[in-house]
Amino acid sequence: MIAYLYGHLLVALRKHADLAATLHLLEWDQETFMPSGTLAERARQIGTLSAVLHEYETAPAFLALVDGLYERRADLDPRQAVDVRETKWRMDRRRALPGPLVAERARVQAEARGVWAEARRDNDFSRLAPRLQRIVELERQFAAAVDPNRPAYDVLLEEYEPGICPARLRSLLATLREGLRPLVARLDRNGAAAKAALCGRFPLDRQRRFNRLVAETIGFDFTRGRLDEAAHPFTIDIGGDVRLTTRYDENDLRYALYSTLHEAGHGLYEQGLDPDALGTPRGTACSLGVHESQSRFWENHVGRMEAFWERFLAPARELFPELADVPLRSVLASANEAKPSLIRTEADEITYNLHIILRFELETALIEDRLRVDDLPAAWRAKMEEYFGLEPPSDREGVLQDVHWASGTIGYFPTYTLGNVYAAQLMDAAEASLGSIADLVRAGDFPPLLQWLRQRVHRLGQTYPAGELITQATGEAPTAQPLLDHLSRKLEMIESL
Ligand code: ZN
Numbered sequence: 138m139i140a141y142l143y144g145h146l147l148v149a150l151r152k153h154a155d156l157a158a159t160l161h162l163l164e165w166d167q168e169t170f171m172p173s174g175t176l177a178e179r180a181r182q183i184g185t186l187s188a189v190l191h192e193y194e195t196a197p198a199f200l201a202l203v204d205g206l207y208e209r210r211a212d213l214d215p216r217q218a219v220d221v222r223e224t225k226w227r228m229d230r231r232r233a234l235p236g237p238l239v240a241e242r243a244r245v246q247a248e249a250r251g252v253w254a255e256a257r258r259d260n261d262f263s264r265l266a267p268r269l270q271r272i273v274e275l276e277r278q279f280a281a282a283v284d285p286n287r288p289a290y291d292v293l294l295e296e297y298e299p300g301i302c303p304a305r306l307r308s309l310l311a312t313l314r315e316g317l318r319p320l321v322a323r324l325d326r327n328g329a330a331a332k333a334a335l336c337g338r339f340p341l342d343r344q345r346r347f348n349r350l351v352a353e354t355i356g357f358d359f360t361r362g363r364l365d366e367a368a369h370p371f372t373i374d375i376g377g378d379v380r381l382t383t384r385y386d387e388n389d390l391r392y393a394l395y396s397t398l399h400e401a402g403h404g405l406y407e408q409g410l411d412p413d414a415l416g417t418p419r420g421t422a423c424s425l426g427v428h429e430s431q432s433r434f435w436e437n438h439v440g441r442m443e444a445f446w447e448r449f450l451a452p453a454r455e456l457f458p459e460l461a462d463v464p465l466r467s468v469l470a471s472a473n474e475a476k477p478s479l480i481r482t483e484a485d486e487i488t489y490n491l492h493i494i495l496r497f498e499l500e501t502a503l504i505e506d507r508l509r510v511d512d513l514p515a516a517w518r519a520k521m522e523e524y525f526g527l528e529p530p531s532d533r534e535g536v537l538q539d540v541h542w543a544s545g546t547i548g549y550f551p552t553y554t555l556g557n558v559y560a561a562q563l564m565d566a567a568e569a570s571l572g573s574i575a576d577l578v579r580a581g582d583f584p585p586l587l588q589w590l591r592q593r594v595h596r597l598g599q600t601y602p603a604g605e606l607i608t609q610a611t612g613e614a615p616t617a618q619p620l621l622d623h624l625s626r627k628l629e630m631i632e633s634l
Contacts, residue, residue: 139212139213142206143220146220149193149199152193153190153194154416154417157190158376161373162375163179163186164183165373167179168382169365169367169380170365200232203221219418219599219600233282235282242275245271245275246545248268249265250544260532262537268543269513272545276293276545277504290504290547294306296548297425297548298425298551298555298603299424299602300423300602300605301603306615309617310494312617312618313554313621314524316621317488317494320625324475333471335391335472336390337459338388339388339459341387344385344387347452347453347457348393348394350452351394351397354448354449354581355435356587364397364401365380366382366384370399370400377408377412383396383400390457394440395440395472398440399432399433401435402434405431406594409591409595411598419597419598419599419600423598423602424552425549425556426551427606429556430556430607431556431560432556433560434560441472441627442574442575444574444579446465446469447579448578469630473486475488479525479527479538480534480538481538481539482538486624487624493554494524495524496550499513499517500542514532514535517529518535521535555603558617558619559607560620561622561623562611562613562620563607565619571589593609
């Protein structure tokens, strides 16, 4: 009987997954090839399909099925129990929210995103402020509806990184902040020496070939995926068919290459999920932080190491004669250019996490009512000065640069740093298990590394919560030290070039 009920759950989850995949295809198309004049039609199609999916996911028969299976989860085999546990968790969170709150959150967020774009364009924070105030109140209400007994920020955080202990996250970020500040203070503030080698004239058709070659060489399967172009690079999974996007700059080889490596890292994760568990939680990525760990692993740990360029400088020189006489060490310096800067999305490895910590500190203060929205721009400037010694010339380069808060995603930023933290731990563990990763990369022998990630991360989906997955894969609970060690070594290398 229980096997029969679980079979029903599987059919339902796969149906939901098919609808979600169809939505993803429409969204991917909108961001890549859709003609610009049909936005309204596409928005309507996406709205219709989203409503159908919502109906399926909230159908009383489906909810009763999940509740019934959850009560008898002790009788399920452990893999099936994972699917029931995770489905129930998400369903209960949705169910806890009163309808009017759901509707108002969606409306206010959609509106605020539009207002944010105008406020940013006109460098006018005061226009966004009342909306942002409302968003903070609604996020507090959201958290209280889900669990009135826990701090609101902890509940919000869990929305994006289920399974990370909030107390551990706080102490991890505090350790990271104190460890990063002396490193950032050592950076050459001009960074001028480093830049040149990978800047010049790199024809786009040749860059496309180079980026595809790199993605293919590290293991991205082009029979089950594509690499295209988008204004804001992203990766999206269409039920086992993984679409990567990147963006090219004719004058800077780094821009597309490191976007491609980043997105290919996300894509390798999606392609590595258990195909037999497609559509179920076991066949779905563990968390945003774990997802980001896979992109950072390939972008930063593999893609910026010397051995990477020992492997790829020769094919790059064949495509780009400009690199013929550029020595490896100059290429390496260019790939690792680092200096304090105002904009998070353009930040290097060493400064990046301080940008996140700044946002984490401000958003917790907002939610805990220790900071007023009207005081946010000043608080932002004070922290930029404190952490980077920089003063944003305007709010456009300051508090208005990211859309996250206006989108209602408070508690999301830490997942970027958790990704970096997990990636450093995974790299150390892979090295302990496989021997020198640099030797493998130099030889272009990527399958052992990919297999290692497949086994310990990709194939497991949501079998374990994020903190536990990382503990099992690396032998240590999420901790800042491996990332700090990696960045210290990185800074020494930069200083030696
Ligand atoms: Zn990413």
